[in-house]
Structure formats: structure tokens, C-alpha cells
Amino acid sequence: MKILIAGDWHSELHEEGVYQALTSLGHEVLRFAWHAYFRGGNSLGVMWRKAQNKYLLGPLIVRLNAELLERVREVRPDLLFVYRGTHVLPETLRAMHDASPRTRLVGYNNDDPFSPHYPRWLWRHFLAGIKDYDLVLAYRPRNIADFRAAGARRVELLRSWYMAERNHPVVLTDAEREAYGADVVFVGHYEDDGRVELLEEVVRQGWRLRLYGPGYDWDPVIAGSPELKGQVPVRLVWGEEYNKALCGGKLALCFLSKLNRDTYTRRCFEIPATGTLMISERTEDLEQLFRPGEEADFFGNRDEMIEKLRLYLGDAGRRRRVAEAGLKRVRDDGHDVVSRMRDLLGWVSSLQGATCG
DSSP: OEEEEEEOOOSTTTHHHHHHHHHHTTOEEEEEEOGGGGOOSOHHHHHHHHHHHHHTOSHHHHHHHHHHHHHHHHHOOSEEEEESOTTOOHHHHHHHHHHOTTOEEEEEESSOTTOTTSOGGGGHHHHHTGGGSSEEEESSTHHHHHHHHTTOSOEEEOOOOBOTTTSOOOOOOHHHHHHHOEEEEEESOOOSSSHHHHHHHHHHTTOOEEEESOHHHHHHHHTTOTTTGGGOSOOOOOHHHHHHHHHHEEEEEEOOOTTTTOSSOTHHHHHHHTTOEEEEEOOHHHHHHSOBTTTBEEESSHHHHHHHHHHHHTOHHHHHHHHHHHHHHHHHTTOBHHHHHHHHHHHHHHHTTSOOO
């Protein structure tokens, strides 16, 4: 199958993971990355490019869409996979149907475009084009009904994933243990949802915390915190360093984005995949994915979080058994990116006899 993947492509975790997985399955996979459209130029030009990228209008958006359409017309892929298609205009999707009728158009969005916490202009092109995709993939269960109500022809649930080559158990050297070792590790972005207060409580309890994430978000918030100011500067970790950071913790906390109304997140698969015990905010969704107290564990408030941390930090044998069972669960249930792409290809195959509009 010839597959074209279109997306921002500014990181190695999203479009690139899809690209590598589909390639490993033996398909011819092509890239269309629009991140570079909005880079370069003098200081005034940079501001103008950033404004177009943010507000999704202007000559660069027009050019991007024209060149994406031309790319589809040129290569006539069997599948166009649009990752978080904020920049793709609905008229471009309709023109693709005319230019290459055999191409199946699939849209995937890892954010929640129906969340009231986002500005509506961010999703205006994507929402307007929902009915023009042959298949829309929802990241979270609640968005399935949202997409159908918005006119999607077909909707399937494509959860996020872990990447086996990036997320795996590793035995740290003494030097790495010194660099990454912690009782509790949290890797993630800042949200004003109470996670700062919970992390402060971890430190107040006397446990060693390591915090990783975008410092431009975290540093201004925690600089005045007696418990957390020692984490400044908070830094991002990528690739094998991210893996070592998770493996360095006796356990890893997982907070869920309220901005996206998440009931799980990518790290719910990445953490167990490293062989580290995951302690996450509780949702019914997560309790269906992992058996509580056997493959991961969950909390609903500060006191319960502290209770769970005290239990597992005080019992290395229990901690190891639950972590090993969590690792087995994500492997057995196929939460890796290659398995997810097999699901995608199955859905696309069922579309092959359908008529595009």
C-alpha cells in the first residue's frame, strides 16, 4: 500500500512513530511535513510566520494546502493519513477526492477538538472538514459520539501507544542511577489542575522527586514553591534519556490533561512499557485497561495518592510484581504503535469497496 502521512512533524513521537510503524509493516510510506513552512526569515518575517501558524490563515496556509493537494495528485496514495489536521482546509479534502478518487482520507487528532477549554478558532478548519474524511480516528472514547454528531462518515477509536524501541526496561549504570534515580518521577507538562500541590506533597512526605517537562511552563510556576523550587530548571527529556528517566524512578506518577478531558494518556502505556510501576489519577477507562493494584494503581485525591505511594515505596516486592504485570499487560494487549497501525490498516481495508464522496 502507498501511504502519505501529513502533519506538523515537529517531534519524533507522533507522525514519525506512525511513519516508522507503517514502514516496518512493509508499506511504501511518504512524508508531507508542514512545520518547516513556518520557520526562517528575519525577525518581522518570523513573527508573521508564527502568526499564520497560530491563527491558521494567510498565504502560507494557502500554499501548504495547494502543495499538499499537488502531492496527492502526484503520488495518488492509497491512504492519506492526516495527523492533527488543524492546517488542512475542508476544500482541500474535497479537491483530493476529485483529484485521486482511490485515495482514502483518514484524519487523526490526539487533542480534543470539542473541549470547551480550547479557543474555537484553533479547530475551525478541522471541524469543518470532518465530514470530508472517509475515516476519522478518535483518541479518546468520548470523542467517538462527538465526531459522529459532527457528521463523520465513520469513526474508530485509535488510542495512543508506546514505541517498543523507545519505551522498554533498562538497567541503569551507577552513573545513570545517580543522574536519574528517584523515589517518584513525573514527566509531563504543567496544567493548573492541582498537580503542583500533589507534587509538593510528595516532597513534604520526604520522598525524592524528579520532575521533567517543558521548563518554560514549569519554572515560573514552581520557582516560589519551597518544596519544588529545587527542581528549577525543569528540563525536557527525549529518546533514550526519557526512557532512563522513567526507569530511574521507583514509581512514576501520571496526571491526566483536563484541557483535553483525558481519561488516559500516552504515558499510561509508556510507563508500564519501561517496567516501572504507574500510579495514575483514576478513571473508569484506565481501570478497564489495567487491573487496579495488580497491573498499575490509581488515586482519586491527595490522601489516596500518598497512601498508594507509601504502600509501594515501602514494599519493593509488591512494587516489582505490579510493575512486571503492567509491562506484560501493555505487551499482551498490543498497545504498541505497530499493533495500532495494524488496526488502522484493517479499517482502511474495509473502506476499499466504499464510494468516496
